[in-house]
Structures are given as structure tokens and as C-alpha cells.
Amino acid sequence: MRLENKVAIVTGVSKGIGFATVKMLLNKGCKVAGWGRTAPDIADNNFYFYKTDVRDIEEVNLAYENTVKDLGEDIAILVNNAGLGYEGGIEDLDPKLWRQMFETNVDGIFYCSRLVIPKMKRNDEGHIINISSIAGNTGIPSMSAYCATKHAVTGLSHSMYKELRSFGIKVTCIYPGSVKTNFFDEIDSVEVNDSMMMPEDIASTIIHCLESQANYHHVDIEVRPLKPKK
Template sequence: MDLSGKVAIITGVSKGIGRATVELLLARGMQVAGWGRTAPADFQHPRFHFIECDIRQEAEVQKAYQATEKALDKEVHVLVNNAGLGNFGPIDGFSSEQWHEMFDTNVHGLFYCTRAVLPAMKRQQLGHIINVASLAGTAGTANLAGYCATKYAVRGFSDALFKEVRPQGVRVTCVMPGSVETNFGGKEPGQEPDPHKMQPEDIAAAIVHALEAPQTVMISELQMRPTQVK
């Protein structure tokens, strides 16, 4: 799909993969609405519109979608469900509140955002939904059980959704990165890139690769790992 002039919504844009994807889609000529609780610091662009939204709240998602339509005056062609968080530890070592926080963001919020954009995408017979999951959605890991559960849910949702909407010309891609050097989990990226981790820009490039595939092609899943491991 030619991205120039088209409209994308990206969730979780303050830093990391979300911000890197914003910058790359703007470079491709898109108009981008960034939804999140926090705007990207020191970032302005005439085709970027930050819309404050807590995707865990269904009513806020509806308002953000209406604000996006009003601000950009165009139908939405791309949704990147990137917002996510992880609370790690043994199952009997973290609270029910932390469990619900993960599902409310990683699963329920993703559902609210997807449901908001689908009617227009079906109507225009054109659209692409990118769900950023994780390799944690392919294999369980000790002390990541809650996070793995949310990412397994995202992968299953994506697999079912693409089969549901492909007759209307809507594409769905589940992107599953391994280790990425971001602020995820509260860790700060190092001064020099870690050769054993991917960079946010690498994941953004994979997202653009899936979006720019010919309309006759749907990349349904992308698994990504660092080339070298420690």
C-alpha cells in the first residue's frame, strides 16, 4: 500500500517503538494521530497530532477516534496497537491490580481501539491493523506468566481477526519482537546500542514493511529476534 497522504493511528507514542513508528510513518508522508497518556517529548511535526487518551477507558477511545476524524478530516487507513506494559514476577508475588492493569492495556484497550476503526475500514474496503505482541506470545517464561497470557491473547485475537475481515480487504498483522532496547519494564536504554538487542527503529521498519506490501499480500505474523544472543 502506498502510505503517502494516508492516515494512521498509533497508540503508546511517548517513546520506544511507538515514537519510532510515528517518525517513520511521517517520513513516508502519512498523517499520524498519536494516542496516549503522555505526548512524545520535544517532538512536533505538522502532520502529527497528539490526542490524549487512556486506551483502558472505552469512552476515551471513542472520544479519541472522533477527535482524530475531526482533526484530520479523512478516514483512517492504519491502526498500530502498540501501547502495552508488563508486570513481572511470580504468580503469587504480584497483585490482582497489576494483573488487571496488564489485561486492561494489552488486551482490552487493543480491542477498544480495533473496534473503533473497523467500521470505516470495512466501508472503504481498505485498512491495515498492526498488533504489537511479543515472542512472549509464543512460549511461556517463568515470572512472566501474566505478561505472556496477555500476548498469547493478542496473538489469538490477531489470528481470528484477519480471517474475519480479509473478505472486506482489511489486513491484520501481528508483530512479535523479542528483546528490544527500550524503557520497557522501567529500564533505561544504554548510551551505546546493545548488540544483543534490537532497536525500536528496527521494529518500526518491520511495521512499515508489512504496511507497504502489495494490497494482494498480507503478512499475518512477523517474529523478530536479535541476530546474536548473549
């Protein structure tokens, strides 16, 4: 896909992977709608921020309506990046945190994707990127709830790509290992360090997928730091 003048929606844009992805899309000439709870420090005429909590379907619907009003309905790209994780044993985790993770990491993808797909189908073009985690491919002690949400993202992404591929819509699921972001603010067992990948690394992978030729489809991409801190 040629990215110049394409309209993209990115969720979870205040920091980290979402922020880096917005910057790279803007550099490629995209018009970008950023959906998030906190506005990022981005000053660009092609960037539009809409305060949105992806757990709330009404807020998502309103963000979509305003995006279409400002940028048009030909949305070619959706990056489902918003996500969070909490640590806790299966018998100790507060059920409210379990629900918050599922509402953000899984429900949010459904709420956002369902809105852009009809027009993508009519245009015979579109690319939906779902940001998962290596937790979507394995189990991690004291992270059972987070792993459960990311396994759900895997199943959802695989079903989406099989449903949508014949309509010219690509669905790519990316599984990062540790990335140096604020994600680990709530994870006491992990210390953020320079051996982790950087948000820009993941953003560059997203751009690589988006710019692939029309009949070339990245379905699953797992990325990890080469030399993680022991």
C-alpha cells in the same frame, strides 16, 4: 499500500516502538494521530497528539472522535502498540497488576480496533498492526501474566484477520524479542543492553508490512536479535 497522505493512528507513542513508528510514518508522508498518556517530543504539522489511556473506553472514544474531526474518517492504518509488563510469580503478583496488563495489552486493542473497522470495511482498505511479543508464543518464568496477555493478543489477531480479510483489511501480529526500550524499567531480571534490537528495527518491519501490495498479507512476524546477550 501507498502511504503518502494516508491517515494512521498509533497508540503508545511517547517512547520506544510507538515513537519510532510515528517518525517513520511521517517520513513516508502519512498524517498521524498519536494516542498516549504522555505527549512525545515530535514537532510536525502532520502529527496530532491526543492524550489517551487505552484502558479507558471513554478516553479511546473521545480520541477517535477528535481524530476524525481533525483528520477525517478515512483512517487506513492502526498500530496497536500500547503495552506494558510486570514481573512476578503467579502466586506473588498483585492482582491489580494482572488487571492493568490485561486492560492495556488486550482490552486496549479491542477498544481501538472496533472504532476504525467499519470505515475500513466501507473503503475496502485498511491495515491493523498488533504489537505482541515472543511472550505470545511461549511461556516465561515469572512473567505468566504478561505471557497470558500476549497469548490473548495472538488469538485476537488471528480471529481478526480471518474476520476481516474478505473486506480488504489486513491484520498483522508482530512478535518482537528483546528491544532496547523503557519496557524493561519494571523488569528487574533483565538488563537493557546494546545487543537488543532497536525500536527503529520494529518500526521498519511495520512499514514493510504496510507497503506490501494489496493481495500480499503478513499474518505473523517473529523478530529477534541475532546475537542476544547471554
